């Protein structure tokens with residue numbers, strides 16, 4: 339099975355911690371030259387410094403904010419003009435704040451649409467020429483199992499993930515002929531800072547201890563534990579690789595079996 343990404347460049351957005359950082363590490367292990375993007379320069383520098391360089395790759399990072407789509411696209415475009423196009427894009431960013439769908443401000447939906455869908459569209463148009471000229475493109479969107487089964491108390495997130503999933507599925511139909519695949523990986527409960535924040539929020543709202551919230555989450559997972567970020571990144575690394583050449587337009591849950599639908 340060919341998982342080799344040497345000679346390929348990968349952009350990983352939302353890469354300063356959590357799932358994005360784990361994906362950057364995995365792609366570097368597979369030989370890709372990785373460009374990491376997020377807002378926190380210190381964290382980006384620390385993750386970049388740890389990446390594998392066995393294939394002689396020169397990794398780099400880029401400070402940009404996905405809530406400013408035009409500026410984000412300009413910065414990526416300038417960076418790629420210097421380094422060359424990227425053939426792999428792990429499309430990840432921070433999740434919307436938790437809360438019910440009915441109580442969320444309309445502006446929260448607009449902000450999430452801007453940060454997720456509009457920014458993705460801007461970046462897509464920056465990246466497509468390089469993927470097309472290479473005849474190799476792997477777009478892997480980090481979404482959520484809420485694409486298959488909405489999650490209580492994540493109203494804005496549930497809505498925006500569905501929009502991203504349909505954007506992605508439509509692109510999969512349009513770009514396959516150029517050798518570009520578009521797939522979604524759906525994290526279940528994975529041990530990152532995002533999950534810690536969610537547990538705290540749920541405990542405060544329900545007047546429970548964080549341990550009680552954690553135990554009720556674990557009870558919903560057949561494997562009875564949270565995923566490690568590396569387990570999620572393994573799926574992303576596979577979809578980014580030549581081995582996944584005929585996999586296009588899918589939603590792949592990495593959730594320990596917790597989602598209640600196929």
Ligand SMILES: NC(=O)c1ccc[n+]([C@@H]2O[C@H](COP(=O)([O-])OP(=O)(O)OC[C@H]3O[C@@H](n4cnc5c(N)ncnc54)[C@H](OP(=O)(O)O)[C@@H]3O)[C@@H](O)[C@H]2O)c1
Nearest residue numbers: 352354355356357376377378403404432433527528530532
């Ligand atoms: N962990 C889970 O259990 C889980 C489950 C389902 C879905 N998800 C979703 O999967 C994605 C990644 O999860 P995670 O747990 O790794 O989240 P995380 O720990 O909150 O990390 C989010 C990453 O996105 C970056 N980011 C946030 N806002 C950004 C912005 N405006 N512009 C650019 N970068 C931004 C953050 O870096 P900076 O702060 O440096 O910008 C960070 O690197 C999120 O969308 C999350 O909601 C996670």
